[in-house]
Amino acid sequence: MRRRGPSIADVARLAGVSGQTVSRVANDRPNVDTATRDRVLAAMREVGYRPNSAARALRNGQFRNIGVIVFELSSFGNTRTFNAVGQAATAAGYAINLIPLLDADQGKVTGAFTRLQEQAVDGIIILIEAHQLDEAEIHLPEGLPVVVVDSSAHYDYPIVDTDQAQGARIATEHLLDLGHETVWHLGGPPTSFAATRRRRSWEETLAARGCPVPPLLVGDWSAASGYAVGRQLAADPAVTAVFAANDEMALGLLRALHEEGREVPGDVSVVGFDDQESSAQFWPPLTTIRQFFPEVGRRAVEALIAELGVEEHHHRPVSVPTELVIRASTAPPRAG
Numbered sequence: 603m604r605r606r607g608p609s610i611a612d613v614a615r616l617a618g619v620s621g622q623t624v625s626r627v628a629n630d631r632p633n634v635d636t637a638t639r640d641r642v643l644a645a646m647r648e649v650g651y652r653p654n655s656a657a658r659a660l661r662n663g664q665f666r667n668i669g670v671i672v673f674e675l676s677s678f679g680n681t682r683t684f685n686a687v688g689q690a691a692t693a694a695g696y697a698i699n700l701i702p703l704l705d706a707d708q709g710k711v712t713g714a715f716t717r718l719q720e721q722a723v724d725g726i727i728i729l730i731e732a733h734q735l736d737e738a739e740i741h742l743p744e745g746l747p748v749v750v751v752d753s754s755a756h757y758d759y760p761i762v763d764t765d766q767a768q769g770a771r772i773a774t775e776h777l778l779d780l781g782h783e784t785v786w787h788l789g790g791p792p793t794s795f796a797a798t799r800r801r802r803s804w805e806e807t808l809a810a811r812g813c814p815v816p817p818l819l820v821g822d823w824s825a826a827s828g829y830a831v832g833r834q835l836a837a838d839p840a841v842t843a844v845f846a847a848n849d850e851m852a853l854g855l856l857r858a859l860h861e862e863g864r865e866v867p868g869d870v871s872v873v874g875f876d877d878q879e880s881s882a883q884f885w886p887p888l889t890t891i892r893q894f895f896p897e898v899g900r901r902a903v904e905a906l907i908a909e910l911g912v913e914e915h916h917h918r919p920v921s922v923p924t925e926l927v928i929r930a931s932t933a934p935p936r937a938g
Contacts, residue, residue: 608649617645669718673730686899747909760905769891769924770803782843790847828854836862849874867933886930
């Protein structure tokens with residue numbers, strides 16, 4: 603004969619309260635004093651009682667689940683941001699349902715929304731920073747609150763992102779302030795919003811300072827692409843300062859410069875972007891732009907929770923500042 607699981611009556615009997623009080627605690631209602639709540643929670647743990655989350659969701663209108671749609675989960679920024687979203691959601695009492703996408707086209711985005719709705723989520727956070735999401739034909743389905751991270755501000759949803767433009771500006775200004783006549787840029791792929799914003803800010807910063815804008819060289823975020831493009835830069839004696847759009851490409855660039863006999867920072871100064879954990883261990887240790895991924899994740903979850911149950915929405919983009927971390931890969935240009 604199958605043994606029944608512990609019930610509300612079992613918890614009430616052990617805690618010395620009514621079943622209604624146990625129900626209030628199980629549903630996180632505020633009208634229970636702290637001592638009673640603690641006693642009921644202890645009784646739940648002792649008998650092994652778990653509230654029925656599905657039934658509670660039907661009563662409260664919330665499932666305490668957040669859906670996350672992410673494109674290119676393997677990329678450093680998306681991985682760190684997803685990890686931050688997960689930690690922030692857990693701290694707020696929400697579970698995460700993840701759907702990774704290989705392509706951000708209309709069919710796949712709509713399909714991901716449908717699957718998450720079937721999995722009973724309260725809202726969705728989108729971490730798709732490729733330009734496809736900004737195309738006119740890409741439509742985000744209605745019916746659930748949405749927060750978009752690291753994407754275009756053209757959507758009528760809360761937008762949370764690192765201040766990419768500010769980071770690129772302070773990276774470029776750092777090199778110019780050291781005395782370099784101009785700064786070359788090893789950019790990320792043109793399909794990336796982050797790469798586009800960093801490139802534009804680099805161009806605008808040089809123009810504002812009256813400096814020549816060198817030709818853009820583009821990688822794909824990988825160290826291998828940084829090395830391939832870096833060989834071109836290393837062979838040009840006019841190059842004395844390079845701002846790489848991420849630390850991985852900066853790593854490949856450092857290798858190319860070393861192989862060409864170009865000393866860093868004596869001959870060429872290099873700045874990266876991200877401040878990944880290993881950047882302090884590069885040789886030389888890399889000057890870079892620090893992104894605060896935990897803050898981005900926390901603000902994204904906060905924005906989504908704020909959207910739940912709200913009829914009037916006032917969407918103001920949230921931009922998380924960056925920070926310049928100066929290490930040994932940058933210095934003034936050689937005299938003469």
